[in-house]
Amino acid sequence: MRMELDHLDGLLASGVLLITFGFIRCLAHWVRAAPATPDPWAEEIEVLMQDPATPPTCLRCSITQSPGAWFCPHCGTAVGPYNNLMPYVNAFSIGEVFRSSILDRVRPGLMMWLGCVLLALHYWIVTPFYLFRVARHFRHLRLADGAPVTEVSSPS
Numbered sequence: 001m002r003m004e005l006d007h008l009d010g011l012l013a014s015g016v017l018l019i020t021f022g023f024i025r026c027l028a029h030w031v032r033a034a035p036a037t038p039d040p041w042a043e044e045i046e047v048l049m050q051d052p053a054t055p056p057t058c059l060r061c062s063i064t065q066s067p068g069a070w071f072c073p074h075c076g077t078a079v080g081p082y083n084n085l086m087p088y089v090n091a092f093s094i095g096e097v098f099r100s101s102i103l104d105r106v107r108p109g110l111m112m113w114l115g116c117v118l119l120a121l122h123y124w125i126v127t128p129f130y131l132f133r134v135a136r137h138f139r140h141l142r143l144a145d146g147a148p149v150t151e152v153s154s155p156s
């Protein structure tokens, strides 16, 4: 009886292994067969982006930037091409990331949380204060997005 159970376990493990291998093989075939498109945008936008005469724009608010600008005068986002390579300007860029994660309207998902935690761990002295502010801000964002809020109904 014991020998039959061991044989059954071996068969079950082999079946699971075979199904997993087949799934991975089908997934790899599906990825390889997918059409490869280098850019998700239209051809005319690609032409505009490659044209050196096209003025740079802010990634957040799409306002045209002056050449050589480091930060958007409208929203404060870092727009300079080498902001993160210059030590002095890099400090302002990181400050802008800290500021936007606790004040701006962001999508409070898992990746945002992971980024905030990694950023906070790098600047360990502010970690508890920063993560507290992030948690509070994300909670407010979720409530503002229509999450169920418990209301106390008054008798009428």
Ligand SMILES: [Zn+2]
Pocket (backbone or CB within 6 Å): 058, 059, 060, 061, 062, 063, 072, 073, 074, 075, 076, 077
């Ligand atoms: Zn902007």
